[in-house]
Amino acid sequence: MILLLKRFFPSEYVDSINHINYKKLYEEGYRGILFDVDNTLVPYDMEHPTKQIIDLFEEIKEIGFEIALVSNNNEVRITTFNEKLQVLAIHKALKPMTRNIKRAMQSLKLKKKNTILVGDQIFTDIYGGNRLKLKTILVVPISEKEQLITKIKRNTEKKILNYYLKKVKKNDSKN
Ligand SMILES: [Mg+2]
Known part of the structure; x- marks a missing residue:
């Protein structure tokens, strides 16, 4: 083989x-x-x-x-x-x-x-x-690397967004 x-x-x-x-x-x-x-x-x-x-x-x-x-x-x-x-x-x-x-x-x-x-x-x-x-x-392949970078970015984006949403919710509940 x-x-x-x-x-x-x-x-x-x-x-x-x-x-x-x-x-x-x-x-x-x-x-x-x-x-x-x-x-x-x-x-x-x-x-x-x-x-x-x-x-x-x-x-x-x-x-x-x-x-x-x-x-x-x-x-x-x-x-x-x-x-x-x-x-x-x-x-x-x-x-x-x-x-x-x-x-x-x-x-x-x-x-x-x-x-x-x-x-x-x-x-x-x-x-x-x-x-x-x-x-x-x-x-x-360069595209695979780009995809990986995109994935990392997306994950980071998600984290930021989650954090943001939590904060906004908190603030909302205060008002
Ligand atoms: Mg080629």
Whole structure:
């Protein structure tokens, strides 16, 4: 069973793209990083990269990495998102099919042994990368994190509201 599932296992599992030790990976011999876009870099509905991502990409490039966006999303989405990043960007990549992952690697002159694929989905990103024997890094999908934050907020809201209602009731009964 484990053997069958192994193809879906990432090499690493981290909280977000900010929790990857890029310097260490470069020292280990890796030279290229292929990033998924939606829910890996930004939520689906965010058209442009945040300043944090623009800065992070600069940092990663300064270390010496080649970067590409490899997304299953459409041309408009990916072209727009790449406006401020200006890296190699492949849309409609059809991950977990390997053809377009390979295409990105060829364009950047990368080899299997020095390429990392980063994404939030096991059956597209991780499986696709594993099929090529790349190093694969799974991140927690950004939307799930947002949902968690929303949940915490809702809970806090509820507490405040309960507190408020109690107080109001008390005051009401006084009058
Ligand atoms: Mg994704």
